[in-house]
Amino acid sequence: MGKDGHPLSATEVEAGFTVEEWEGFDVKIIRIERDEQGNIIEVDDDLPD
Secondary structure, eight states, X not given: XXXXXXXXXXXXXXXXXXXXXXXXXEEEEEEEEEOTTSOEEEEOOOOOO
């Protein structure tokens, strides 16, 4: 979901970041990429909490 509560647009997903879960105002951001076969995978990053 985007900040306005609507589903993420294709551009938000293609940018490589998506909201994984909402906990009040605590939002976990994950980075996603496509592997060699075109599958979407979550990339472990040291993003700030």
